[in-house]
Amino acid sequence: MDHKALSAHQAMLGTEVSRRRLLQLAALSVAGTALTGAPAHAAPPADKHTYRLTVLGTTDTHGNVFNWDYFKDAEYTDSANNDIGLAKISTLVAAMREERGAENCLLLDAGDTIQGTPLSYYYAKIDPITGGHVHPMAAAMNAIGYDAAAMGNHEFNYGLDVLDTFDRQLNFPLLCANAVDWHTDEPVYQPYSLHTVNPEGGRKITVGVLGLVTPGVAIWDKAVVDGKVRFPGIVEQAKVFVPQMRAAGADIVIVSCHSGPNTSSSYGDALPYPENASTLLAEEVPGIDAILVGHAHLEIPQRFVTNKQTGKQVLLSEPLRWGMRLTVMDLDLVKVRGRWQVAAMGAHLLNANTVPEDPAIAAILTGDHATVRRYVNSVIGTSAAAMSAATARYEDTAAMDFVNHVQSAEVARALAGTPEAALPILSISAPFNKDATVPAGAVTVRDVAGMYIFDNTLLGIVLTGEQVRAYLEFSARYFKQVTGAGPFAPADVTNAVTDTAPNGTPDYNYDTMAGYTERLTYDIDIAHPVGARIKNLRYGDDLIDPAQRFVIAINNYRQSGGGNFPGVTTAPVVYNAQREIRQLIIDWVSEQGQIDPSSFSTTDWKLTANDVPVVIQA
Template sequence: MKLPGHIAATVTLLASAISLVLTPSNALATPTLPASSSAAAPSLHLRILSTSDVHGQFIGKNYFTEQPVAAGFAYLAKVIEEARAEADLHVLIDNGDLIQGSPMTDWMVTAAAREQPLPLTQVMNALQFDVANLGNHEFNYGLDYLAQAYAGANFPLLSANLKPLTEAAKNKLKIAPWVMLEKQPAQAWLPAVKVAVIGVLPPQIMQWDAHYLQHQVAVEGMYEAAQRSVQEAQQQGAEVIIIAAHTGLPKNSRETHSSEQDVWSLAQIDGVDAIAFGHQHELFPGTDAYQLNPDVDSKAGTIHGVAASQPGAQGEYLGVIDLYLQWQQQGWQVSRSKSHLRAAAATPDTNIQALLAEADQATLAYMKQPIGHTEVALSHRLSRLQPTSAMQLLHDAQRWYVERYLDGLADESSTGTEQPWQQLPLLSAAAPFFAATSAEEAAQQQFTFINAGPVTIGDVGNLYRYPNTLDVVKISVAQLQQWLETSAAALRVGSNEDPYSWVESQVPSYNFDTIAGIKYQIDVSQPIGQRVTILDQIATEEVLVVTNNYRANGGGDFAGLDGSQIVFSSPDQIQHILIEYLKQLPQPYLAGQQLDKNWIIVDRE
C-alpha cells in the first residue's frame, strides 16, 4: 500500500532516528534527512535576542531620584525568558556600550581600582548571554578596566575590526572576530544548527579614546572586517550568519553610510541572515529616523531585505529577530525572517536584583558623598533655550582647569617651553546632556536638577553624564563660527506662548553646544548655517576652545574637528574636574556672582 506523502515523510524521519540510535558506528554521524519535499523537510524557529546600549542600567533604578525604572537587565530577564520559550532555538547577544553610563558603572570603576569584584558578568552569566560585542564606550576607562569588567564571563567577547598590537593589549583584550555557536534542537535526532555571530564597532574609538588605545590596538573599516569574517564562517560551515554591529545608519538623510554608521553596507554582504545593531539609541523597527534611506523598511524591520533590530537604550527594549529554518540537502537554510521589539517587563526579576543588591547599596553610598556647595539651584530645565547656572558651572570648571595648566606653562616660559598658542583667547564649549526639550518633559521633570546646598558625587554625575576627558583645540574664528552654526541647528522658530516650541527636538541635547567667553546671538528665522552673529570683536585669527574628547575628535561633526586641532589633552575626566573645581571654591558656587547671559535667541522673550 502506498502511504500519503506527509505520512511517508514522517515514517522516513522516524526510521532515520531509530537507525541513528541503534547503530553504534553512526552514533556521531549526521543523519540523512529528506530534502525532496519542502513540506516534509524538518523546520525550526531560531530566535535572535539582543540588548544594546544598556549603559550600566543593570538593576532598573534611577539613582538620581532613587526610584525604580522599568528598564535594564532586571526588567528584561522575564522578557528574555518568555521570548526564549516561544522558539525552538535562541541566541542572546549584547551589542556593546554596556559598562559605561550610569552611577553603578561609575561605582564599578572605583571598586575596580580597589580590586573589588564586579557584578556584571555574574548577572550576564545568569541571563545566559551567548556572546557580547564591544561598543565604543567599552574603552572609556582603558583596557585594564575592560578586562576587569568582563572577568569571569561564560561567553566570548567579539570584535572583528579590532586587533590588539602589544602583548599587554592581547592579555587584556580577549576577543574573537566571530564565533560559531552550535544550537542543538530538542529533537536530538535533528542536526545542530551552526550559527556564526560576527561583531564590529566604530573605528572612531581610536580618536575618541586615543589616550588609552594609541599604539595598543589597531582598527579597520567595519565592512571589510565583517566581509572577511563572513567568508571565514561560510568556509567553516556556518548555516546562519548574524552580524552584531555597534553602528547605525545616517539619520534623517539620504546618505546611506559613513565610516561610523555603516549598517546599510553590512546588510549587503552576501550570506548575512540577520543584523542586531545599535549605537544610535533608536528603535528599529519603528523609528522614522531612517525613512529617507533607500532599501530600509522601518516598519518591517529590514535593511536590503535582511531582518534587523535596534533596541534603543538603557535596556528599555529587547531586540527580537525570528529566523525560520528548513532542512535542505546542504543543511539548514533560512526560509523567511521577521523582526520586532519587546518592551521591558513592568516588574523586575528578583533573582537578578538579588545578584546586584550589594552593588546597589554601594552605589547609593557612593552617590551621597558631598564634595562642595552651590548657592543656586543647578538646572537644565531651560538649558536648550538660554544660559543657565548649570551650564555656567560646566564652563567655569573647564576654563579653570585649563587656565591652571596655562599658568604652569607661563611659569616655565623662561626655560623655553612656552607654547605659541598659550596667549590666544580661551573659550569653553559644553552641552546640556539631560535637558528638557518639551513642555511635557519639563512637567515630568525630565532634566537635571540639583538643589541649592551641598553637591554630591551623584549630583556631578547627574550634571555631566559621560566619562569624557578634556581637550583644548586651536581653531580659526571661521571654524568657531561654523561650530556655533552647527549648534544653532538645534533651534527653530517658535512661539513665546510655548518656550519649548523654539527647540528642535530632533537634535539631541548633547549636540547643542554653547560657548562661553564670547557674546553671540542666534536668529532662527535665518537659514541653517546663517543664524549666528558673534557680538564681540576677536582680535586674533585663532582661538582656543576647551571641549570634551568626543567633540575634539570629530564627534557630532562640528567645525571640521578631527583630532588634528588638539593642542592639549587632559588625562582627567570632566566629572573629576568638576569635583575638584567645587572642592577648591572658598565659598558656595555663584555666591555673590551673577549669571553670565552671553547668548540669546533673537525675538524669544
C-alpha cells in the first residue's frame, strides 16, 4: 500500500454536495460559539498586520478510519446518531481548507490513535506493522495531511517497537515532551514542532506545537516502559519547553495535550502528577495560546481558562472521540512591535455525521478493511446458549462469568506445579461493553472480542480475604446510594460521582469478582454508605476468612493502579505472561470448541437495599 501516492486526491469528496454546504450542515449540528472580540466566522481582515490562523483538531480516534463497528460487522450507530472515523474527518478537513485556505490551516491530533478497534489490533498483533505493513491510521493520517500529533497513553499498549515503527511511518511529527529517558531525563521523542505560515503581504508567522501525554502511562503500561521511559508531569514539562519554543521563534504556541480538562486522577495519589491536567496547564504555564485537549472523551466546543501569571485567556477545545467531531479553533492575530500575538480567538466543533466519507481515504484502506472483516467474522466455535452483557453493570451475568472463568483457567494452568497452585483462585472483570453478545450456535472472533474490547493483559496477584473485601467495597462506589429497593432505571443507581470520577464512575471501573473451584458470593447493599456495602461475603459455604490468601486473576490496567483500587499495586505477582485477555478468550473458544454457560455460570452477587433485593427495570 503506497500511502504517499494519493496526495493528489486529498481534496476529492466524491459528492455533489458542495464543501461550503457541508460545513454549514456540520456547524449547525454542533453549536458554535463566538470569538472573544470577533464573530466566530467573520472573514479574516485583509491587512498585513492582521491574520487569522485556523487550527483543526481531532483526538482519541482509537483506530477508527471507517464509519464501521467491527464487533457488529455493520455501519456504526449510537443513540446520539454519531458517525465516526477519519474518512469522515477528511471530508470536513478538505472543506475547511477550501473555505479558510489550506495555507492558513494547521491540522493536529491529541493522541490515542493506534488502539481501540480490530482494525488497529490486527496490524499490531496479527500482522504487525513491524513486519513492514503500513499502519492503517498512518496511511489515513498521511493522506489527510496532518501537520503534527501528540502521543496518547494507548500508543504505548503494543510496546515500544510498534510505537517506534508507527512514528517512522508518519509524514508528520509525533510529539511527546514528557516521555523521557529513564536515566538521562532527555525526551525520547520529539517534544515540539515549529510550523511556518506566510500570509500575503506580511512576514512569516511561526506556530509552535507542543505534545504532552497523561503521566498515567507509567502505571497503565508499566510492563512496557518500566526501566526505559519515565513520564514527568504535564505542567512541569511544559514549563521547560514553552520558553524554549518561544526562544526558538514561536509567535504562537498550541499544545496538543492528551490529558483531560477537569483535574482528576483515576489512579488517585499513586503518581505525584494528575492524570487530567489541561486546565492546570492553561492556568500555570504562561505563553500558551490554545490547547487541543484529549483523553477524557468529552465534547467541549470551547472553554477559556485564565493564566494565573499573565491574566491572559487560553482557549481549550476537545472534539469528543473516534472522529465524531472536528475542532475548529480560530485565532485572530495582530502584529505588535514586529511580533504576532493573539487579539481574539474562539472555537467550535463540526459533526462528522453531516458529511460523507472521503472516497480517497476509503480507497487506500479498502484492502485492510476487508482483511480485518474476514478475520473478525471467522467462526471459532459454538455456544450452547446466548450470553449478553447488557445488564452486567447491575446484575450477575453469564457473560462476565465467562470472562472470569477463562481468566481463572489460564492462571490455574500457569500456576500448576508452583507453591501458589494450592491457593484458591478468584477473578475480576468489568462490564466493558454493554452491547456485547455471544449468540447461541456459531461463534465468531468478533462475538468473543466484543466481550473484551480493551487490549489488557492478564496477571495473577495474591490478596488476603480482608483485602478482597476492601477491593469489593471500593468497587461498590460505582453505585449511587438509594433509600429503597426500587424499581429503578439503571442510571438511577450506576455511575456514581466520586472524588476521582467527577463525571461519574465509568463502567470499566466497576469490577465484580468470582471464584473458580468454589463460589465467591456477596451482596452489595446500596442503601448503605460507601465503605459499608459488602454483606454476606462467603467463599464456598463459609464467611470469608480475612487471613486466607487468594490468587486474583486481574488485568494489567487494574494491577498497575488504573482506577486506584486498594491493595493491588503492592500485592505479590505470581503470574505475568503478558498475554492479552481478549486473545486468551478467543484461544479458549478455539480450543474447547463449545461454550457451555451452564458449566461456569451461577448467580454469585446481587444488589440489595437494607437486605431487600433491588429491582432495576431497563
